[in-house]
Structure formats: structure tokens, C-alpha cells
Amino acid sequence: MESLPTPSKLFPYPNGWYVLCKSEELKPGQLDSRKFAGQEIVLFRTEGGIPCATDAHCPHLGAHFGFGGSVEGETIRCPFHDFCFDVNGTCVKTGYGTKPPPKAILKTHHLREKNGFILIWFDANGLAPNWEVPEVSNEGWSEIRTTDFDLRSHPQETTENSVDVGHFSIIHGYSDVETLKELKTDGAYLNASYGFSRPGLLKGERNRIQAEIDIHVHGLGYSFVEVEVPKFGIKTRQYVFPTPIDGQKVNLKIGMSIKKIENSKKVNPILGLLPSRLVNSIVLNASFKGYAHDVSQDFKVWENKVYINSPALAKGDGPVGKYRQWARQFYYDKQENQ
Ligand code: FES
Numbered sequence: 001m002e003s004l005p006t007p008s009k010l011f012p013y014p015n016g017w018y019v020l021c022k023s024e025e026l027k028p029g030q031l032d033s034r035k036f037a038g039q040e041i042v043l044f045r046t047e048g049g050i051p052c053a054t055d056a057h058c059p060h061l062g063a064h065f066g067f068g069g070s071v072e073g074e075t076i077r078c079p080f081h082d083f084c085f086d087v088n089g090t091c092v093k094t095g096y097g098t099k100p101p102p103k104a105i106l107k108t109h110h111l112r113e114k115n116g117f118i119l120i121w122f123d124a125n126g127l128a129p130n131w132e133v134p135e136v137s138n139e140g141w142s143e144i145r146t147t148d149f150d151l152r153s154h155p156q157e158t159t160e161n162s163v164d165v166g167h168f169s170i171i172h173g174y175s176d177v178e179t180l181k182e183l184k185t186d187g188a189y190l191n192a193s194y195g196f197s198r199p200g201l202l203k204g205e206r207n208r209i210q211a212e213i214d215i216h217v218h219g220l221g222y223s224f225v226e227v228e229v230p231k232f233g234i235k236t237r238q239y240v241f242p243t244p245i246d247g248q249k250v251n252l253k254i255g256m257s258i259k260k261i262e263n264s265k266k267v268n269p270i271l272g273l274l275p276s277r278l279v280n281s282i283v284l285n286a287s288f289k290g291y292a293h294d295v296s297q298d299f300k301v302w303e304n305k306v307y308i309n310s311p312a313l314a315k316g317d318g319p320v321g322k323y324r325q326w327a328r329q330f331y332y333d334k335q336e337n338q
């Protein structure tokens with residue numbers, strides 16, 4: 001296999017929070033299994049509504065919960081001998097009505113349910129979370145539209161894209177790119193802001209859109225970008241969630257919500273004649289399509305690039321060096337517990 005697009009041979013997965021799914025995609029009583037950061041996990045929601053992620057294999061005799069297991073009340077039930085485990089991983093019942101063996105402890109993962117998504121914590125040395133993704137109020141905002149892609153890439157690479165200012169014009173066709181706020185960092189948080197003009201939904205120079213983006217990055221798995229198009233009075237939030245599947249692939253989920261449009265006429269005089277709910281949905285559809293298109297323009301590069309540790313940076317690049325320095329905090333220098 002050719003070399004991985006990864007910044008770390010020893011630690012393929014950066015520590016941090018990763019999105020597994022939208023909250024509404026995990027209903028009470030539902031159980032799903034998947035691969036996350038090279039491990040098989042199961043994700044379920046108890047009948048009482050608590051989301052939980054555990055190792056996929058039962059600590060009794062190793063059956064896989066994803067093949068015949070189920071949610072039973074506030075527990076997960078193994079298909080092999082009906083042992084049940086609560087959300088802390090404690091075995092609370094065997095299928096024989098006997099005392100649960102104290103050694104039967106199911107490994108659970110740290111989870112958060114925030115901003116409409118379920119997030120899982122990864123730490124290469126198994127340590128508990130030492131920072132959080134902030135809550136953001138969605139009052140006055142639409143639901144979040146999402147779609148996702150499985151790609152050969154890495155969370156550090158896809159996240160680097162938002163500060164790789166040089167490619168904005170080459171890959172995405174943006175012009176007049178300017179830095180509105182220099183990159184700054186605070187622990188696991190990184191922020192920068194840019195302005196540019198980009199092709200509009202209709203072809204032609206005079207339909208170009210002037211946009212301002214404010215990038216909020218929380219670790220390498222969770223970013224959202226506030227986008228404003230002042231001319232039309234449109235504000236959107238664009239989410240970017242790369243979640244590592246294994247050492248080669250990420251599941252890239254993108255999402256968008258739109259702030260309720262106050263003045264539809266500003267967007268387009270014809271839209272001013274329509275009910276505001278319809279206008280919001282039309283603009284969200286069109287903007288989401290544009291967003292998904294822009295993100296997919298990067299795929300060919302991401303899937304085939306390698307990670308260059310000491311890149312030959314040039315004037316005109318964005319603050320890639322600063323970003324990489326900040327990103328180092330999500331890897332250990334040495335492996336401790338494994
Ligand atoms: S293997 Fe799960 S209950 Fe026996």
C-alpha cells in the first residue's frame with residue numbers, strides 16, 4: 001500500500017471529538033454497529049433516550065452485539081447468552097438468571113449529544129476528555145441538512161483545507177480572497193476569517209457573490225463555518241465532520257443550516273412574493289447544493305495526496321504552518337497505555 005495521507009505513522013487517529021450521526025438518526029431502542037478509528041463499536045439509544053457507544057464484542061464470550069443484539073430497556077442485550085449491560089458497561093443480568101460475573105465489563109466510550117449530533121471521544125491512550133465542543137444555540141435557525149461521503153483521507157488533511165487559502169481560488173474558483181481575521185488558537189479551538197467572491201447560482205460575472213466566512217475548528221473532527229452573504233442578507237452555518245473509519249478512510253459528514261431570512265426581497269425580488277418558509281427552504285436547498293459541490297471539488301486531491309511533513313510553503317499559502325503546529329497537540333509523542 002502506498003504511504004498514508006497521515007501526519008503520524010505511530011498514531012493514525014488524532015485525539016478529540018468525532019461526530020457519529022445526527023441525534024435524530026438514533027431513535028430510542030435503536031442499535032447500530034460501525035467501524036470507528038479502527039475499532040468495531042456499537043451505538044445504541046436506550047428506551048429512556050440515553051445514547052451509548054460500546055465495544056462491539058461482548059466481554060462474556062465475544063459475540064458481536066451488532067448481529068442479533070438489541071436494546072432492552074436501559075441496557076444492551078447480547079444475542080449469544082442474553083447477558084445485559086447498562087450504559088456504564090456493568091453486566092446487570094445473565095440469560096440464566098444467575099449472578100452476573102464481576103469480570104464481565106463492557107467497554108464504553110465517552111459520548112456527548114450536542115448541537116443536534118452525537119459525538120464520540122477518541123484518545124490514543126484511553127484518557128478521558130479534557131476539552132469540550134461548545135453548545136451553540138440554534139434558535140432562529142433551520143434544521144441542519146446533512147450528507148456524507150466515505151473518502152480516502154484523514155481528519156487533519158480535510159480540516160487543513162479551511163486554512164489552505166491558496167487552493168480557494170485554484171480549486172474552488174474564489175477570487176479577491178482577503179484575510180478578515182488572522183488565525184488564532186485557544187487550546188483545542190482555532191479561529192480564522194476570510195472574505196472572497198465566488199461564482200453565484202446563476203452564471204456570469206455580475207452574479208458573483210461576495211461572502212465572508214468565520215471558521216470555528218474544535219479539534220480535528222469538528223468544525224463549523226459561519227458564512228455571510230451581506231448583499232442577500234443570508235447567513236448559513238456549514239458543518240464539517242471528518243470521522244476516521246480506519247487508518248485509510250474517513251467518513252466526511254457535511255451539514256448546513258440557514259438563519260431565518262428577514263427580507264426575502266433582498267435575496268431576489270421574485271422570492272419576496274413567496275411565503276417566508278418557502279423562501280428559507282429554497283435558499284437552503286440551493287446553498288446546500290452549492291456547498292456540497294464546493295466540498296466535492298476537493299475529493300480528487302484529498303484521495304490521492306500524501307502528507308508532506310516539511311512542506312515547501314510559498315507566499316500566497318494560508319497559515320498552514322501555524323495550523324500544523326496547533327494540530328500537534330492532538331497526538332502523543334509516545335504511546336503510554338497500549
Ligand atoms: S457472549 Fe455475550 S452473553 Fe455470552
Ligand SMILES: [Fe+2]
Nearest residue numbers: 161167171298
Ligand atoms: Fe477546499
